[in-house]
Amino acid sequence: MKRNFKILVLVLLFAVASCSFTTKTFNDPDKDKTLVELITYVLENGHYDSKDINDSFSKEVYSNYLEELDPMKRYFYASDIEEFQAYEDQIDDQIKNKDISFFDLTYKRFQQRMAESKEIYKEVLATPFDFTEDEVLEADYDNRPYVASKEEMKERWKKQLKLAALGTYYDKIKEQKRGLEENPEAEKKSNAELEAEAREITRTSLEEYYDFNDDLQRKDWFSVYVNAIVERFDPHTFYFAPTDKDRFDMAMSGKLEGIGARLQKKSDNIKIIEIISGGPAWRGDEIEVGDEIIKVKQEDEKEPVSVAGMRLDDAVGLIKGPKGTKVTLTVRKVDGTVEDIDIVRDVVELEETYAKSSIVEKEGRTYGVINLPKFYFDMGDYSARNAASDVKQEIIRLKEQDMEGLVLDLRNNGGGSLKTVVDIAGLFIKEGPVVQVRSKMDGQEVLKDTDPSILWDGPLVILVNELSASASEILAAAMQDYKRAIVIGSKQTYGKGTVQNVIDLNRWIRNSDFGDLGALKLTTQKFYRVNGGSTQLEGVKSDVVVPDRYSYIDIGEKDQENPLPWDQIAPADYEVWNDYVGFEETIKSSKARMAKNEQLKLIDENAKWIRDQRDEKSFPLNFEKYKTELEQDEEQAKQFDRISDYKSNLTYKSLPYEMKMFSTDTVLAEKRERWHETLAGDVYMEEAIHVLEDMKMNNIQNSKLAEIRD
Structure with missing residues (x-):
């Protein structure tokens, strides 16, 4: 789960990779050995904070790799680990000597244990489970030991499968009860029949899981080993096998x-x-x-x-x-x-990855909303469609509707192109610095908006949460430092203050027999706010802090393994935006409203409950106890149903150009309708509109006072 999240959220900032370090020739005829040698070379010469590949590094790789292979400790035995441990402090030497014997050993053993586990699960699922036994599954996988025998391994699988079947069995009993209430004449199955159906569903799910694993080739598992090495440098350095690189390019370009x-x-x-x-x-x-x-x-x-x-x-x-x-x-x-x-x-x-906008009217005033899911761009042609050009176009369209304030929604935006960030910031400020970048090889650079024109000079609110990362944090930080926008959201954003380049590994290789070697995404730079502070670890702290479902969950940069540290440099030369009146008073008023908001209090209680549920590590395998715990949880969860029932008094609608498209694109119309319904129940967006209203009114009052004085 941790790896999936990292791949989903932590994305590229710089797309154009340049390598200024010395050219080296790689001549080993073995593709895997060449890949290890090449990646090590690139890491040592190109990574922002290159690490010593020593015994300590080796132990970290060893631990990380085995956890990736067998996170629930249901394949390897204690005897396997004892054999593997001879390599615990040798991986660094193997890397330097292009030796992959540790991988070969673990790969062959893993395939053997996977094959054995197929027989185990089939044997376990051939016998009915006794749900009256008073058993418990302890799911603290990090601290559970490896098993010493096949009997222990079978018992481990039995408990895991029993829990899976128990959940299905519980659902089937509830479903049958509901069906009999609706139709008393319906056939009633015995508990034994329902238990057998639950086991069959569990077996089918496992077969699909093993079908997926059977499709994986040796090269796929070698990628896991390579990434266990490269991720020791920092959480965002990652090896892309050729197919993974294709998916990454597609995700960044949105097409x-x-x-x-x-x-x-x-x-x-x-x-x-x-x-x-x-x-x-x-x-x-x-x-x-x-x-x-x-x-x-x-x-x-x-x-x-x-x-x-x-x-x-x-x-x-x-x-x-x-x-x-x-x-x-x-x-x-x-x-x-x-x-x-x-x-x-x-x-x-991929339309859902692109910026989209809506208008909302409140008490005779029109406001605009732009949702930006990521800072996308075409990796081959920046002049093609990108986040900056799309946001610019949406602002122009919103201004045509007499927009008086703008909300830029960066929640769940995991980042993207740094150039688009600078270009978007330039839509809201006069020329000036947007972000400072420090590189291992090129020193320090200040990236600036050089266009003195301002597309939108009115009230601006930026919405963020814990999943707003990297490029999102640069934009939010710049607007906050300039006092150009009020930032509303989580206590802090994700906290990713590093820049990654994607290096095509094929540039060094002349051996056509190797095929595509893929690419390496590595950290080459750190970025800093215009005030000199890094967003690394600390993220951007919202002007108005509001709770959300992630408030008590460890998902930020500080919760990842071996992140780079926070630091600061000298501030850039920039001028604070001075066109707002009552900026601090607006923030104070928003905080007061949020403190009294009953919806947010309920959301905060729900976030704490979610934390407690996630921390649960023990599960009963007795049906009555399982049922009791589940029903108690369901009863507690009901108190949070009101969260989704919340509706503001605001109505959102699409811009005219989009409404013309709805007659021929009913799918788009349905998507926008769902989005607008979500916005209508969004307490954070509602408060953002309140803040825009306060900012607008403060400036109107100031203008009237100025007229009176004149």
Whole structure:
């Protein structure tokens, strides 16, 4: 879970990678050994805070790697760990000597233990569970020991599977009870039958899990080992295998070339799980969610290729392709019929990653809202669509609707392009510094807005939370230091004050037999606010602090392993925005409102409850005790249902240009309707509008006083 979160949230700031360190030749014929040597070279010469690769480093890699392979300690035995420990302080030497024997040993053993575990789970699930036994599963996996025997391993699996089956069994009993209340004549299954169904569902889920793992190749597990090494430098240094790099590029640019559908592998089948609005599949209206892809045929090939049993990544690779090319999919439709469908590939815009805006009226005044999910850009062409140009366009459109105040929503925005941050900041200030950057090789630099024009000089509020990271923090920090905007949100933002470059590892290699070696994202710089302080670890502290569901959960940079430290440098030369009147009074008024807000009090109580639930490490395997605990939790949870019932008296609506699109794009219309409903129940957005109103009124009153004095 930790790794998934890091990959989701901590993204690139600089896209253009430059390597000024000495060119080196890599001649080893073994691809894996070359990869380790090359990555080590790049890390030692290019990382902002390069580490000594010594025994201490080795022990950290050893621990991290085994945790990645077997986090729940249900594969390896104590005897395996005893054998592995001979390498605990040797990995540093192996790295330097291009020796991968530790990986080879653990990989072969892991494959062996995985195969053994298949037999274990099948044996366990062949026998009914006794849910009357008074057993408990202790789920403190970090502190649980490795098992010493097959009997202990079977017992560990039994408890884990029993908990999974118990949850399903509980749900089935509730479902049957509800069904009998609605229809007393319905067939009533025995508890034994329901238990058997619960075990079967558990078995099916495990088979899908093992199908996924069976699709993984040696190179996939080698990537896990490589990342155990590179992540010791800091949490954001990461090795991208070739397929991972493709996904990263797509996520940053917000587009891909293909058919415009999301796929999922279920058992041996590739199924359509989403049709992307505006894409070729959506426009053709022949493919639908639930269709199963059987074969794929390229326009220059005579015979189609079967994708049955194929790895999902490989199937996606066949279906994706350059804009304008044709692909023929043989699909089994939802109704069971089989059809050949021709689709011309095109650039598919992932609309949900782009900036979107709304207008809201309050007491005769019009305000604007811009939601920015990430600071996106095209890695190959910055002049193409990017976050800065889109935000600029939305502001222009909102001004045409006589907007009197703007909310920029950066909640859950994990970052992106640094250039787009500087460009967006320039929309709100006169020319001046936006962020300071310190590099290992190039020293210190101040990135400035050089355009003296200001697109929006009115009231500005920025919304943030604990998941606002990196580029989001730069923008929020700059606007806060200039006193250009009031920042509303969590106690602090994520706290990522480092800059990453993505280095194409193929630039050093001339051996065509290797294929694509992928890329390395490594930390090359730290950035600092214009006031001199770093956002590293500390993040941006909101002017108005409000609780949210993440308030008591450890998810920030400070909660990651081996983050770089906080520090500060001299402030840049900048002038505080002086066009606001009553700036501090507005913040004070907002704090007073928030302190009295009953919705926020309820949210704070819910956040504490979520923390307590997440900290739970012991689970009963006795049905009655499980039922009692679950019902108590459900009863406690009911008190927080009112959170989703909250509605403000504000109404949000789309801009005219978007409303014209709704007649032909009903999917977009539905998405906007859902977004507006969410905004109407958003207490943070409601307060942001209140703050804009206060800022506007303060300035109006000041203008009238000035007129009287004149």
